[in-house]
Every structure is written in C-alpha cells, then in structure tokens.
Amino acid sequence: MSTLNMPALDSTLDDALARVTTAPNGPDRVPGVVASVTRSTGTVYEGAAGVRSLNDTAPMTTDSVFAMFSTTKAVTGTTVLQCVEEGLLDLDAPASDYVPEIADLPVIDGFDDTGTPRLRTPETPITTRMLLLHTAGLGYSFFDETYHRLLAEGRYPSVITATRAALNTPLLFDPGTRWNYGSNMDWAGLVVEAIRGKRLGEVMAERVFAPLGMSDTAFGMTRSMMDRLTEIHQRGDDGMLTPTGLVLPQEPEVDMGGHGLYSTVRDYTRFLRMWLTDGEGENGRVLRPETVAKAVVSGLGDLQVTMLRGVEPELSNNAEFFPGQRKTWAYSFMVNDEQAPTGRSAGALGWAGLANLYYWIDRSADVAGIWAAQVLPFSDPASVDGFLEFESRVYQTLT
Numbered sequence: 001m002s003t004l005n006m007p008a009l010d011s012t013l014d015d016a017l018a019r020v021t022t023a024p025n026g027p028d029r030v031p032g033v034v035a036s037v038t039r040s041t042g043t044v045y046e047g048a049a050g051v052r053s054l055n056d057t058a059p060m061t062t063d064s065v066f067a068m069f070s071t072t073k074a075v076t077g078t079t080v081l082q083c084v085e086e087g088l089l090d091l092d093a094p095a096s097d098y099v100p101e102i103a104d105l106p107v108i109d110g111f112d113d114t115g116t117p118r119l120r121t122p123e124t125p126i127t128t129r130m131l132l133l134h135t136a137g138l139g140y141s142f143f144d145e146t147y148h149r150l151l152a153e154g155r156y157p158s159v160i161t162a163t164r165a166a167l168n169t170p171l172l173f174d175p176g177t178r179w180n181y182g183s184n185m186d187w188a189g190l191v192v193e194a195i196r197g198k199r200l201g202e203v204m205a206e207r208v209f210a211p212l213g214m215s216d217t218a219f220g221m222t223r224s225m226m227d228r229l230t231e232i233h234q235r236g237d238d239g240m241l242t243p244t245g246l247v248l249p250q251e252p253e254v255d256m257g258g259h260g261l262y263s264t265v266r267d268y269t270r271f272l273r274m275w276l277t278d279g280e281g282e283n284g285r286v287l288r289p290e291t292v293a294k295a296v297v298s299g300l301g302d303l304q305v306t307m308l309r310g311v312e313p314e315l316s317n318n319a320e321f322f323p324g325q326r327k328t329w330a331y332s333f334m335v336n337d338e339q340a341p342t343g344r345s346a347g348a349l350g351w352a353g354l355a356n357l358y359y360w361i362d363r364s365a366d367v368a369g370i371w372a373a374q375v376l377p378f379s380d381p382a383s384v385d386g387f388l389e390f391e392s393r394v395y396q397t398l399t
Contacts (some may be wrong), residue, residue, distance in 0.1 A: 010047050030356075030382050031233055032060030033240060034265040036156065037369040037394055038161050039277040043269055045369075045394075053231035055243045065216065065228045066372050067248055068261045068268065069353030073185040075271060076257030076258045077332035078134055079192045079203050081291050088195050091129035095187065098194040101124055101168075102187055107137065108146060108170035117150070123174045130175050131188040133299050134330045137171030138182035142312040143380075146172060147182075161184055162252030162260060185332060189257025200255035211284035212270045214315035217263035220250045225262060232355050232374045234314065266373050268359070272368040275349070275361045296349055296363065298328035298335045305334055310377065315354065333361070342388055343395025356383035360391060369394055382398065 032050030036043060048060045083089035089098070096103035104120040105126070112342030122137070130136040141147040141158065147169060150156050157166045167186055172178075185196070188202040196203050201219040209217050216225055233241040248260060270282065275296070287295070305327035310316035321327060326337040333349035350360035356378060359370040371387040373380075 002354050003248070008110065010049075022078050029241070030375055030380070032230065033371065033373050033386065034060060034064055034066075035060075035369065035371045035390055036064055036098070036265045036269040037367065038269050038273045038276070039366050040273065043266075046266065046269075052229070053232065053243050053272055054241060055231065060230065061228070061263065063216070063228055063267055064230045065221065065225045065262055065264055066230050066357065066374060067232060067246075067353075067355055068263050068357060069259045069355055070351060071263075071268065071357050071359060071370075072257060072259050072261040073307070073332045075204060075208060075261065076185045076189045076192070076200065077295070078208055078271075078286065079200070079257075079296055080128060080132060081287055081331060082207055082243050083192060083195050085291055088389060089128060089191070090098070092127050092133070095128050095131060095191055096125060098128070098191045099181065099187065102190075105137075105168065106170050107174060108150075108172065110146075111149075115153075117155075117170065119170060121353065122171055124176055126171075126175045126187075128188060128191050129299065131184040131191070133179070133329050134177050134181050134332075135177070135179055135300070135303065136182075136184050136187070137170050137173050137178075137180065138169065138184050138187070140182045141182055142310060142315040143308045144172065145311050148311045159186065159256065160248065162249040162254050162256050164254055167254070179300060179305060179329060181308055183258055185254050185258040186254065188332075189255060192257070193255075200257055204261075208271070208286055209267075211281035211286050212267075212274055213282040214263070214267040214270055215265045217261060219252060219255045219260045219262070221262050228264075229262075230374045232376060234376050235380060241346035244376070250330040265370055267371055268372075269368075272359060272361055272370060276363060276366055276368055295331040296333070296335075296361075297347075298330055300328045305329055308379075310379070312377075314377055316378035317380070319352075321350065342391040343398075352378070354378045356380050356386040356387075358384075365395075365398060367394065367398060 034048045037045040048062045050060045085362040107122045109118045126136045139147045141151040159166045231243045232246045278289035279292045322340045328335045339346045345364040348362040352358045356373040356375045361368040373383045
C-alpha cells in the first residue's frame with residue numbers, strides 16, 4: 001500500500017494560509033484549516049494550520065470543532081439505511097406513511113399578479129427514496145430564486161432556525177421529476193425519528209457515533225466542544241474576512257438532518273472510513289456490506305446533478321464540482337461518473353458543507369479525505385482551490 005507524502009500535504013495547508021499572520025484576511029486567505037486522509041486500515045494523514053478565529057490567537061488543532069453543515073446529510077442517510085436494513089422502512093412507500101405532514105406540501109407554480117404564490121397539489125407523493133436522492137422537489141433559499149423570495153417576504157423562516165415551520169416550504173416541481181438540492185434530508189431525519197420514536201441526535205449517537213467511536217459529534221455541543229469551536233467567518237465583497245460569531249441553535253426544535261451537526265475532522269474521518277470498510281466501525285458494525293454496496297451507486301437514472309446557482313451572495317457563490325463532467329447522486333452523496341481532474345476515481349463519492357467543508361470517498365482507490373474550514377460564502381475560491389490541491393496531492397502520492 002502506498003504511503004502519503006506528509007510534507008507535501010502539510011505544505012498544501014500552509015499554502016492555503018500563506019502569510020496568515022501578516023495578511024490573515026486577504027482575498028486568497030482562509031483563517032484556518034484541518035484536513036485528514038484515511039485508508040480502510042486507518043488514518044494516514046492529519047494536519048491543521050492557522051487559527052480558529054481572527055479574533056483570537058488560539059491555533060487550529062486537529063481536534064477543533066466545526067459546524068458541519070451539509071456533511072450532516074450523509075450521516076442522516078446512514079440512519080435511514082439502518083431503518084431499511086431492519087425492515088422498518090420502505091423507501092418507495094409515501095413518506096407520509098411515517099410523517100403525515102409531508103403530504104401537505106403543495107407545489108408552487110410561481111406567483112400571481114398580486115404576488116400571491118400559485119399553489120397546487122403534487123401529482124405524485126414524496127417517498128423517502130426521493131428525499132435521499134434530492135428529487136422530492138424541495139430547495140434552499142440560497143440556491144433558488146423562488147425560495148429566496150418566499151424567505152425575503154417572511155412567508156417562511158430560514159432553515160438555520162431549525163424549526164418545523166422552516167421545513168413547510170412548497171415543492172418546486174412534482175416529486176421524482178427532477179434533481180434539486182434542498183431540505184430533503186431534514187425531512188428524512190423526521191422519518192427516522194417517527195420510526196425510532198427518538199430524536200435524530202439520539203439515534204445517531206446510539207447507532208452511528210458509538211460504533212464508530214465519534215465522541216465529539218452532536219447537534220448540541222458539550223462544554224469541551226464549545227471550548228474548541230472554530231469561528232465562522234464571512235468574506236466580504238472586498239475579499240476581507242470578518243468573524244461572525246454564528247452558532248447554530250444548540251437546543252433546536254428539530255435536529256436538522258440536512259445541516260445541524262457539530263463535529264471534528266478526526267471524528268468525521270471515522271465516518272468516512274466506515275464507507276471504505278463496508279460498514280464496519282471501530283466498535284461495531286454500522287451498515288451491512290450489501291447495504292453499503294447499494295448505497296454508493298447512483299439512484300438518479302437519467303437525471304443528473306446540476307450546478308448550484310448562488311442567489312444569496314453572502315451564503316453561496318455558484319458552485320459545481322468538476323464542471324463539464326457528469327455527476328449523479330447516491331444515498332446520500334454526489335457520484336462523479338468520470339475520473340476527476342484531481343485523480344478521484346469514476347464512481348467515487350463526495351460532498352460538502354456550506355462553510356467550505358469538502359470530503360470525498362474513493363472506494364476503488366481505498367482512500368477518503370476531508371478538508372474543513374469555516375468561511376462563508378460557499379464555494380469560496382481560496383477554500384476550494386486549497387481543497388482541490390490537497391486532494392490532487394493525495395492522489396499524486398498514491399499513484
């Protein structure tokens with residue numbers, strides 16, 4: 001098995017933070033980064049650079065805590081698959097069999113002359129499979145003009161509020177007819193809660209975190225986690241970074257399965273490794289090998305993953321992994337159908353979190369990795385470039 005070039009990977013982190021002490025918030029800088037690489041046999045690289053906050057001198061460390069945002073989705077997807085394994089969930093049954101309220105979501109067909117939303121009944125019911133695949137019709141305000149307008153007009157609160165009201169948004173199209181990235185996994189988490197009779201965080205703690213040895217992952221942080229928290233920074237139009245103090249709700253009305261977890265790179269690497277080991281964790285099995293095999297292939301058929309168009313500039317730029325290449329979706333990851341320029345194998349898995357966290361899982365090459373920062377908006381050029389260089393150097397070493 002190939003070993004990794006540790007100095008080359010360390011220098012990638014340092015490059016992303018070049019002159020951080022003299023120009024810490026320039027347009028090509030990030031305050032701090034933690035990155036990790038694992039094979040099926042264990043972690044082979046772990047590094048940290050920079051600081052947790054531009055308001056403090058505390059260095060970034062490999063046990064620093066991050067708001068994980070949409071890297072939460074794959075963990076929620078895992079709890080859904082566990083329900084399927086136990087015969088408790090039919091992915092193709094209406095999701096309303098488990099969470100009746102989801103049947104009340106209408107489809108929005110624009111707005112009338114008075115600005116009132118035009119709503120109608122969907123032609124097909126939402127299934128849990130659609131939620132896993134992001135084909136249910138749901139969206140996010142920062143990636144969709146209609147949702148942005150509904151939020152701006154005060155018709156619905158932001159998903160960041162972690163409330164049930166934030167999830168009662170209309171569908172953008174009839175379920176099953178398109179791929180569109182949105183609050184699908186928040187609803188999938190509610191399906192799990194209905195089946196298990198417990199909060200999603202409790203289910204994750206018992207059935208995912210314990211067997212994987214993830215002691216620093218939760219929707220609500222412990223005191224120790226708070227002491228190691230990395231601050232989220234906002235990049236302005238001038239490229240300068242400002243600490244925001246933003247912390248997701250610590251006693252949420254809903255454990256948001258789409259974005260609500262806090263964790264460390266060290267913990268999340270254990271989760272990534274589970275997908276390389278066919279579902280086996282350090283302290284027990286999380287998923288059966290046959291479940292993993294089904295979960296890592298595209299379920300979209302002829303549909304494809306499309307560019308995420310940023311409509312709220314403070315939260316996201318336009319975002320697309322490997323433009324020009326075909327991407328699809330599994331349970332619940334993006335699948336790159338072609339070998340990526342970084343060296344990532346065709347059929348590998350990956351995704352990201354809003355504050356510029358990025359990960360990949362390449363089962364063919366037996367390697368997975370994560371690059372974690374806390375910078376808004378998403379698809380921040382300095383962050384993306386650093387991640388892609390990091391991943392590329394991993395593959396250069398492996399080959």
